[in-house]
Amino acid sequence: MPIYTKFLENQFGPFNLGPILVALKFGPVKVRSTKENRSNNVFFEAYKRRNNHQHIEVPAIFEDPNSLKQVPCPHIVDPATKYISLIIPAFNEQHRLPGALDETMNYLQQRTLKDSSFTYEVVIIDDGSTDETKRVAFEFVRKYTVDKVRVILLGRNHGKGEAIRKGMLHSRGELLLMLDADGATKVTDLEKLENQIHAVAKSEYHQGDSSNSDPRFRISDVPVAVFGSRAHLEEKALATRKWYRNFLMKGFHLVVLLASGPGILLPQCGFKMFTRAAARKLFSNVRLKRWCFDVELVFLCKRFKIPISEVSVNWSEIPGSKVNLLSIPNMLWELVLMSVGYRTGMWRISNST
Ligand SMILES: Nc1nc2c(ncn2[C@@H]2O[C@H](COP(=O)(O)OP(=O)(O)O)[C@@H](O)[C@H]2O)c(=O)[nH]1
Numbered sequence: 001m002p003i004y005t006k007f008l009e010n011q012f013g014p015f016n017l018g019p020i021l022v023a024l025k026f027g028p029v030k031v032r033s034t035k036e037n038r039s040n041n042v043f044f045e046a047y048k049r050r051n052n053h054q055h056i057e058v059p060a061i062f063e064d065p066n067s068l069k070q071v072p073c074p075h076i077v078d079p080a081t082k083y084i085s086l087i088i089p090a091f092n093e094q095h096r097l098p099g100a101l102d103e104t105m106n107y108l109q110q111r112t113l114k115d116s117s118f119t120y121e122v123v124i125i126d127d128g129s130t131d132e133t134k135r136v137a138f139e140f141v142r143k144y145t146v147d148k149v150r151v152i153l154l155g156r157n158h159g160k161g162e163a164i165r166k167g168m169l170h171s172r173g174e175l176l177l178m179l180d181a182d183g184a185t186k187v188t189d190l191e192k193l194e195n196q197i198h199a200v201a202k203s204e205y206h207q208g209d210s211s212n213s214d215p216r217f218r219i220s221d222v223p224v225a226v227f228g229s230r231a232h233l234e235e236k237a238l239a240t241r242k243w244y245r246n247f248l249m250k251g252f253h254l255v256v257l258l259a260s261g262p263g264i265l266l267p268q269c270g271f272k273m274f275t276r277a278a279a280r281k282l283f284s285n286v287r288l289k290r291w292c293f294d295v296e297l298v299f300l301c302k303r304f305k306i307p308i309s310e311v312s313v314n315w316s317e318i319p320g321s322k323v324n325l326l327s328i329p330n331m332l333w334e335l336v337l338m339s340v341g342y343r344t345g346m347w348r349i350s351n352s353t
Protein backbone atom coordinates (compact mmCIF):
# COMPACT_ATOMS: atom_id res chain seq x y z
CA MET A 1 0.00 0.00 0.00
CA PRO A 2 1.44 3.42 -0.90
CA ILE A 3 2.73 5.42 2.02
CA TYR A 4 0.15 8.24 1.68
CA THR A 5 -2.82 5.86 1.84
CA LYS A 6 -1.28 4.22 4.91
CA PHE A 7 -0.84 7.70 6.42
CA LEU A 8 -4.50 8.57 5.75
CA GLU A 9 -5.66 5.35 7.31
CA ASN A 10 -3.62 6.13 10.42
CA GLN A 11 -5.06 9.64 10.54
CA PHE A 12 -8.68 8.73 9.97
CA GLY A 13 -8.93 5.40 11.73
CA PRO A 14 -10.79 2.31 10.63
CA PHE A 15 -13.42 4.04 8.52
CA ASN A 16 -14.75 3.37 5.08
CA LEU A 17 -12.32 5.52 3.22
CA GLY A 18 -12.99 3.63 0.00
CA PRO A 19 -13.83 6.57 -2.25
CA ILE A 20 -10.94 8.73 -0.99
CA LEU A 21 -8.35 5.97 -1.20
CA VAL A 22 -9.52 4.97 -4.68
CA ALA A 23 -9.28 8.59 -5.79
CA LEU A 24 -5.75 8.90 -4.41
CA LYS A 25 -4.61 5.70 -6.03
CA PHE A 26 -6.17 6.05 -9.47
CA GLY A 27 -6.90 9.75 -9.73
CA PRO A 28 -10.43 11.19 -9.74
CA VAL A 29 -12.96 8.48 -10.52
CA LYS A 30 -16.48 8.77 -11.74
CA VAL A 31 -18.80 7.96 -8.86
CA ARG A 32 -20.85 5.03 -10.01
CA SER A 33 -23.02 3.74 -7.23
CA THR A 34 -25.41 5.69 -5.02
CA LYS A 35 -23.87 3.94 -2.01
CA GLU A 36 -20.49 5.45 -2.82
CA ASN A 37 -22.21 8.73 -3.54
CA ARG A 38 -23.82 8.77 -0.12
CA SER A 39 -20.58 8.03 1.69
CA ASN A 40 -18.88 10.80 -0.32
CA ASN A 41 -21.65 13.17 0.76
CA VAL A 42 -21.17 12.31 4.42
CA PHE A 43 -17.43 12.95 4.22
CA PHE A 44 -17.96 16.16 2.29
CA GLU A 45 -20.59 17.45 4.72
CA ALA A 46 -18.54 16.45 7.79
CA TYR A 47 -15.53 18.23 6.24
CA LYS A 48 -17.63 21.31 5.45
CA ARG A 49 -18.71 21.52 9.08
CA ARG A 50 -15.23 21.05 10.53
CA ASN A 51 -15.00 24.74 11.48
CA ASN A 52 -18.71 25.17 11.98
CA HIS A 53 -18.32 25.53 15.73
CA GLN A 54 -16.16 28.60 15.30
CA HIS A 55 -18.16 31.74 15.49
CA ILE A 56 -17.03 33.30 12.26
CA GLU A 57 -20.14 35.08 11.02
CA VAL A 58 -20.73 38.80 11.60
CA PRO A 59 -21.72 39.52 15.21
CA ALA A 60 -25.45 39.20 15.83
CA ILE A 61 -27.29 42.41 16.68
CA PHE A 62 -30.43 42.81 18.73
CA GLU A 63 -32.80 45.50 17.63
CA ASP A 64 -34.85 47.47 20.13
CA PRO A 65 -38.25 47.79 18.43
CA ASN A 66 -39.14 50.79 20.61
CA SER A 67 -36.20 53.01 19.72
CA LEU A 68 -35.02 51.05 16.64
CA LYS A 69 -31.54 51.32 18.17
CA GLN A 70 -29.18 48.41 17.78
CA VAL A 71 -28.18 46.76 21.02
CA PRO A 72 -24.64 45.36 21.23
CA CYS A 73 -24.62 41.61 21.30
CA PRO A 74 -23.07 39.82 24.27
CA HIS A 75 -21.03 36.65 23.88
CA ILE A 76 -20.81 33.54 26.02
CA VAL A 77 -17.10 34.26 26.69
CA ASP A 78 -18.06 37.55 28.39
CA PRO A 79 -18.80 37.47 32.14
CA ALA A 80 -22.45 36.92 33.09
CA THR A 81 -24.59 39.99 33.75
CA LYS A 82 -27.90 38.23 34.51
CA TYR A 83 -28.71 35.36 36.83
CA ILE A 84 -30.59 33.29 34.27
CA SER A 85 -31.19 33.24 30.49
CA LEU A 86 -34.10 31.37 28.99
CA ILE A 87 -33.38 30.30 25.41
CA ILE A 88 -36.46 29.58 23.30
CA PRO A 89 -36.11 28.25 19.73
CA ALA A 90 -39.20 29.20 17.73
CA PHE A 91 -40.05 28.15 14.23
CA ASN A 92 -43.55 28.91 12.93
CA GLU A 93 -44.82 29.30 16.48
CA GLN A 94 -47.30 32.17 16.11
CA HIS A 95 -50.01 30.11 17.82
CA ARG A 96 -48.09 28.25 20.53
CA LEU A 97 -45.56 30.93 21.52
CA PRO A 98 -47.84 33.67 23.01
CA GLY A 99 -49.46 31.46 25.69
CA ALA A 100 -46.18 29.85 26.74
CA LEU A 101 -44.38 33.19 26.79
CA ASP A 102 -47.11 34.91 28.84
CA GLU A 103 -46.83 32.16 31.43
CA THR A 104 -43.03 32.38 31.40
CA MET A 105 -42.96 36.17 31.80
CA ASN A 106 -45.52 36.07 34.65
CA TYR A 107 -43.41 33.54 36.49
CA LEU A 108 -40.18 35.50 35.98
CA GLN A 109 -41.77 38.75 37.13
CA GLN A 110 -43.18 37.08 40.22
CA ARG A 111 -39.74 35.81 41.14
CA THR A 112 -38.20 39.26 40.71
CA LEU A 113 -40.86 40.69 43.03
CA LYS A 114 -39.99 38.10 45.67
CA ASP A 115 -36.23 38.38 45.23
CA SER A 116 -34.68 41.52 43.75
CA SER A 117 -31.38 39.73 43.09
CA PHE A 118 -33.17 37.47 40.59
CA THR A 119 -32.36 38.89 37.16
CA TYR A 120 -33.30 37.29 33.88
CA GLU A 121 -33.58 37.55 30.12
CA VAL A 122 -35.53 35.58 27.53
CA VAL A 123 -33.86 35.01 24.16
CA ILE A 124 -36.11 33.88 21.29
CA ILE A 125 -34.48 32.56 18.15
CA ASP A 126 -36.53 32.59 14.96
CA ASP A 127 -34.81 31.12 11.95
CA GLY A 128 -36.93 32.01 8.96
CA SER A 129 -40.46 31.37 10.20
CA THR A 130 -42.97 31.94 7.43
CA ASP A 131 -45.81 32.88 9.78
CA GLU A 132 -46.16 35.73 12.27
CA THR A 133 -43.67 34.40 14.86
CA LYS A 134 -41.35 37.38 14.41
CA ARG A 135 -44.16 39.89 14.96
CA VAL A 136 -45.43 37.99 18.02
CA ALA A 137 -41.92 37.85 19.50
CA PHE A 138 -41.28 41.57 18.91
CA GLU A 139 -44.57 42.39 20.67
CA PHE A 140 -43.09 40.83 23.79
CA VAL A 141 -39.88 42.84 23.35
CA ARG A 142 -41.98 46.02 23.16
CA LYS A 143 -43.95 45.06 26.23
CA TYR A 144 -41.06 43.96 28.44
CA THR A 145 -38.09 45.93 26.93
CA VAL A 146 -35.07 44.65 25.06
CA ASP A 147 -33.21 44.11 28.32
CA LYS A 148 -35.65 41.36 29.30
CA VAL A 149 -36.77 39.87 25.99
CA ARG A 150 -34.52 39.61 22.95
CA VAL A 151 -35.05 38.19 19.50
CA ILE A 152 -32.36 36.74 17.27
CA LEU A 153 -33.39 36.41 13.64
CA LEU A 154 -31.34 33.93 11.67
CA GLY A 155 -33.00 34.71 8.34
CA ARG A 156 -33.33 31.22 6.98
CA ASN A 157 -34.16 27.93 8.62
CA HIS A 158 -31.23 26.08 10.18
CA GLY A 159 -32.90 23.81 12.73
CA LYS A 160 -33.66 23.66 16.45
CA GLY A 161 -30.10 22.74 17.44
CA GLU A 162 -28.52 25.62 15.57
CA ALA A 163 -31.12 28.07 16.91
CA ILE A 164 -30.35 27.01 20.48
CA ARG A 165 -26.61 27.21 19.84
CA LYS A 166 -26.92 30.81 18.63
CA GLY A 167 -29.14 31.71 21.58
CA MET A 168 -26.68 30.20 24.06
CA LEU A 169 -23.69 31.93 22.46
CA HIS A 170 -25.37 35.34 22.78
CA SER A 171 -26.91 35.15 26.21
CA ARG A 172 -25.92 36.78 29.48
CA GLY A 173 -26.99 34.39 32.25
CA GLU A 174 -24.97 32.58 34.89
CA LEU A 175 -27.43 29.78 34.26
CA LEU A 176 -28.82 29.03 30.81
CA LEU A 177 -32.06 27.14 30.31
CA MET A 178 -33.32 25.93 26.95
CA LEU A 179 -37.05 25.36 26.70
CA ASP A 180 -39.60 24.79 23.94
CA ALA A 181 -41.90 27.49 22.61
CA ASP A 182 -44.99 25.33 23.13
CA GLY A 183 -44.83 25.29 26.94
CA ALA A 184 -44.63 21.47 26.99
CA THR A 185 -42.84 21.73 30.35
CA LYS A 186 -44.19 24.11 32.98
CA VAL A 187 -41.72 26.95 33.46
CA THR A 188 -41.99 26.59 37.25
CA ASP A 189 -40.13 23.29 36.88
CA LEU A 190 -36.98 25.28 36.22
CA GLU A 191 -36.62 25.50 40.01
CA LYS A 192 -36.09 21.74 40.18
CA LEU A 193 -33.23 22.01 37.68
CA GLU A 194 -31.90 25.12 39.39
CA ASN A 195 -31.74 23.42 42.80
CA GLN A 196 -29.98 20.44 41.31
CA ILE A 197 -27.45 22.53 39.37
CA HIS A 198 -26.58 24.49 42.53
CA ALA A 199 -26.15 21.30 44.55
CA VAL A 200 -23.95 19.61 41.94
CA ALA A 201 -21.87 22.76 41.28
CA LYS A 202 -21.19 23.24 44.99
CA SER A 203 -20.28 19.63 45.42
CA GLU A 204 -17.95 19.78 42.38
CA TYR A 205 -16.35 22.98 43.63
CA HIS A 206 -15.81 21.68 47.15
CA GLN A 207 -14.91 18.25 45.86
CA GLY A 208 -17.86 16.37 47.27
CA ASP A 209 -18.90 18.59 50.17
CA SER A 210 -21.86 20.69 49.02
CA SER A 211 -22.50 22.15 52.49
CA ASN A 212 -19.17 23.99 52.47
CA SER A 213 -19.46 27.74 51.81
CA ASP A 214 -16.74 29.73 50.09
CA PRO A 215 -17.20 33.39 49.06
CA ARG A 216 -15.17 32.78 45.88
CA PHE A 217 -17.67 30.20 44.60
CA ARG A 218 -19.49 31.38 41.49
CA ILE A 219 -22.06 29.08 39.94
CA SER A 220 -21.25 30.35 36.42
CA ASP A 221 -17.66 29.08 36.66
CA VAL A 222 -18.36 25.43 37.43
CA PRO A 223 -19.32 23.35 34.38
CA VAL A 224 -22.54 21.42 35.14
CA ALA A 225 -25.51 20.26 33.05
CA VAL A 226 -28.95 19.21 34.29
CA PHE A 227 -31.44 17.65 31.90
CA GLY A 228 -35.18 17.65 32.44
CA SER A 229 -36.41 14.08 32.17
CA ARG A 230 -39.80 12.71 31.31
CA ALA A 231 -38.76 9.09 31.83
CA HIS A 232 -41.27 8.75 34.69
CA LEU A 233 -44.08 9.60 32.26
CA GLU A 234 -42.94 7.19 29.59
CA GLU A 235 -45.43 4.38 30.14
CA LYS A 236 -48.42 6.66 29.69
CA ALA A 237 -46.75 8.57 26.86
CA LEU A 238 -45.99 5.37 24.94
CA ALA A 239 -49.68 4.53 24.87
CA THR A 240 -50.80 7.93 23.61
CA ARG A 241 -48.02 8.96 21.24
CA LYS A 242 -47.91 8.32 17.50
CA TRP A 243 -46.08 5.11 16.59
CA TYR A 244 -43.21 6.86 14.78
CA ARG A 245 -42.59 9.11 17.80
CA ASN A 246 -42.25 5.96 19.94
CA PHE A 247 -40.00 4.42 17.30
CA LEU A 248 -37.83 7.53 17.27
CA MET A 249 -37.72 7.62 21.05
CA LYS A 250 -36.58 4.02 21.35
CA GLY A 251 -34.13 4.38 18.46
CA PHE A 252 -32.71 7.49 20.04
CA HIS A 253 -32.32 5.82 23.37
CA LEU A 254 -30.38 2.98 21.78
CA VAL A 255 -28.17 5.34 19.80
CA VAL A 256 -27.36 7.45 22.85
CA LEU A 257 -26.51 4.31 24.73
CA LEU A 258 -24.15 3.25 21.95
CA ALA A 259 -22.70 6.73 21.35
CA SER A 260 -22.29 7.94 24.90
CA GLY A 261 -22.56 4.96 27.20
CA PRO A 262 -25.18 4.36 29.89
CA GLY A 263 -26.41 7.14 32.15
CA ILE A 264 -28.81 9.38 30.27
CA LEU A 265 -32.27 7.99 29.67
CA LEU A 266 -34.04 10.37 27.31
CA PRO A 267 -31.77 13.21 26.23
CA GLN A 268 -34.25 14.80 23.81
CA CYS A 269 -36.44 16.47 26.44
CA GLY A 270 -36.31 20.13 25.41
CA PHE A 271 -35.84 21.41 28.97
CA LYS A 272 -32.15 21.56 29.90
CA MET A 273 -30.06 23.81 32.10
CA PHE A 274 -26.35 24.58 31.88
CA THR A 275 -24.00 26.72 33.88
CA ARG A 276 -22.27 29.38 31.82
CA ALA A 277 -18.97 27.48 31.99
CA ALA A 278 -20.64 24.32 30.63
CA ALA A 279 -22.51 26.19 27.88
CA ARG A 280 -19.27 27.88 26.79
CA LYS A 281 -17.56 24.55 26.25
CA LEU A 282 -20.52 22.74 24.74
CA PHE A 283 -22.03 25.32 22.40
CA SER A 284 -18.73 26.47 21.01
CA ASN A 285 -18.28 22.90 19.80
CA VAL A 286 -21.67 21.48 18.86
CA ARG A 287 -22.04 21.02 15.10
CA LEU A 288 -25.32 19.19 14.58
CA LYS A 289 -28.10 21.61 13.72
CA ARG A 290 -31.33 19.69 13.93
CA TRP A 291 -32.93 17.04 16.13
CA CYS A 292 -29.83 15.03 17.09
CA PHE A 293 -27.89 17.86 18.62
CA ASP A 294 -28.97 16.54 22.05
CA VAL A 295 -27.02 13.37 21.38
CA GLU A 296 -23.96 15.45 20.50
CA LEU A 297 -24.43 17.41 23.74
CA VAL A 298 -24.33 14.20 25.77
CA PHE A 299 -21.27 13.07 23.84
CA LEU A 300 -19.50 16.40 24.45
CA CYS A 301 -20.43 16.41 28.16
CA LYS A 302 -18.76 13.03 28.48
CA ARG A 303 -15.66 14.23 26.61
CA PHE A 304 -15.39 17.35 28.78
CA LYS A 305 -16.26 15.36 31.91
CA ILE A 306 -19.14 17.76 32.60
CA PRO A 307 -21.45 16.10 35.14
CA ILE A 308 -24.99 15.55 33.84
CA SER A 309 -27.92 14.88 36.14
CA GLU A 310 -31.48 14.13 35.19
CA VAL A 311 -34.41 15.63 37.04
CA SER A 312 -38.03 14.60 36.48
CA VAL A 313 -40.20 17.36 35.04
CA ASN A 314 -43.83 17.64 34.06
CA TRP A 315 -44.39 17.40 30.38
CA SER A 316 -47.43 17.45 28.13
CA GLU A 317 -47.73 16.51 24.48
CA ILE A 318 -48.75 19.78 22.83
CA PRO A 319 -50.39 19.47 19.38
CA GLY A 320 -48.48 21.03 16.49
CA SER A 321 -45.16 19.18 16.81
CA LYS A 322 -42.65 19.75 14.01
CA VAL A 323 -41.26 16.23 14.31
CA ASN A 324 -42.69 14.03 11.57
CA LEU A 325 -41.84 10.93 9.59
CA LEU A 326 -39.48 12.95 7.40
CA SER A 327 -37.41 13.75 10.49
CA ILE A 328 -36.25 10.11 10.70
CA PRO A 329 -33.84 10.15 7.71
CA ASN A 330 -32.52 13.50 8.88
CA MET A 331 -31.81 12.11 12.35
CA LEU A 332 -29.99 9.10 10.93
CA TRP A 333 -27.99 11.38 8.62
CA GLU A 334 -26.96 13.59 11.55
CA LEU A 335 -25.87 10.59 13.61
CA VAL A 336 -23.71 9.24 10.78
CA LEU A 337 -22.30 12.72 10.24
CA MET A 338 -21.38 13.05 13.90
CA SER A 339 -19.78 9.64 13.94
CA VAL A 340 -17.71 10.39 10.82
CA GLY A 341 -16.84 13.90 12.00
CA TYR A 342 -15.44 12.88 15.37
CA ARG A 343 -14.03 9.49 14.53
CA THR A 344 -12.03 10.75 11.57
CA GLY A 345 -10.70 13.66 13.60
CA MET A 346 -12.23 16.19 11.18
CA TRP A 347 -14.30 17.61 14.05
CA ARG A 348 -11.79 18.68 16.63
CA ILE A 349 -12.99 19.48 20.11
CA SER A 350 -11.85 22.91 21.16
CA ASN A 351 -11.26 23.61 24.83
CA SER A 352 -9.87 27.09 24.34
CA THR A 353 -12.81 28.94 25.97
N1 LIG B 1 -35.67 28.07 15.66
C1 LIG B 1 -36.13 26.84 15.40
N2 LIG B 1 -36.86 26.20 16.32
C2 LIG B 1 -37.33 24.98 16.01
C3 LIG B 1 -37.08 24.33 14.78
N3 LIG B 1 -37.68 23.12 14.81
C4 LIG B 1 -38.29 23.03 16.01
N4 LIG B 1 -38.08 24.15 16.73
C5 LIG B 1 -38.55 24.46 18.08
O1 LIG B 1 -38.25 23.38 18.93
C6 LIG B 1 -39.23 23.30 19.94
C7 LIG B 1 -39.79 21.90 20.00
O2 LIG B 1 -40.47 21.66 18.80
P1 LIG B 1 -41.72 20.67 18.71
O3 LIG B 1 -42.16 20.69 17.30
O4 LIG B 1 -42.72 21.01 19.76
O5 LIG B 1 -41.01 19.27 19.01
P2 LIG B 1 -41.47 18.10 19.99
O6 LIG B 1 -41.98 18.73 21.23
O7 LIG B 1 -40.20 17.33 20.20
O8 LIG B 1 -42.50 17.37 19.23
C8 LIG B 1 -40.27 24.37 19.62
O9 LIG B 1 -39.95 25.49 20.37
C9 LIG B 1 -40.04 24.62 18.14
O10 LIG B 1 -40.44 25.91 17.70
C10 LIG B 1 -36.29 25.05 13.80
O11 LIG B 1 -36.02 24.57 12.73
N5 LIG B 1 -35.84 26.28 14.18
Ligand SMILES: [Mg+2]
Nearest residue numbers: 182184318321
Ligand atom coordinates in the same frame (compact mmCIF):
# COMPACT_ATOMS: atom_id res chain seq x y z
MG1 LIG C 1 -43.40 20.11 21.56
